Amino acid sequence: MPKLADWREVMDVAQAARYLGVSADSLYKYLSEGKLPAFKLGNRWRLKKTALDSWMEKQSQSRSSSVKGTVRKARVTQAR
Numbered sequence: 913m914p915k916l917a918d919w920r921e922v923m924d925v926a927q928a929a930r931y932l933g934v935s936a937d938s939l940y941k942y943l944s945e946g947k948l949p950a951f952k953l954g955n956r957w958r959l960k961k962t963a964l965d966s967w968m969e970k971q972s973q974s975r976s977s978s979v980k981g982t983v984r985k986a987r988v989t990q991a992r
Contacts, residue, residue: 921961928959 919931925943929936940957942948949963 919961923959923961925957925959928964931961932964 920927923931925936925939929939932939934942939948943950943957948959949967950957950959952958
């Protein structure tokens with residue numbers, strides 16, 4: 913596996929799938945559903961590493977917030 917510094921700024925699907933730790937098939941599914949920031953160059957998908965990093969950071973923050981909200985709700989329910 914390449915070091916973090918070795919990843920290219922613009923990746924194709926195979927490179928991005930390795931970077932994200934998912935299969936290329938899963939990545940194509942996410943792309944077709946519009947779940948990831950990407951663009952097409954001709955008929956080929958391209959993904960920017962910086963855009964993926966930002967997207968992952970936002971996803972982890974929103975997941976963290978929803979988990980904290982769930983824990984708070986559970987505590988309130990238990991207190992009653």
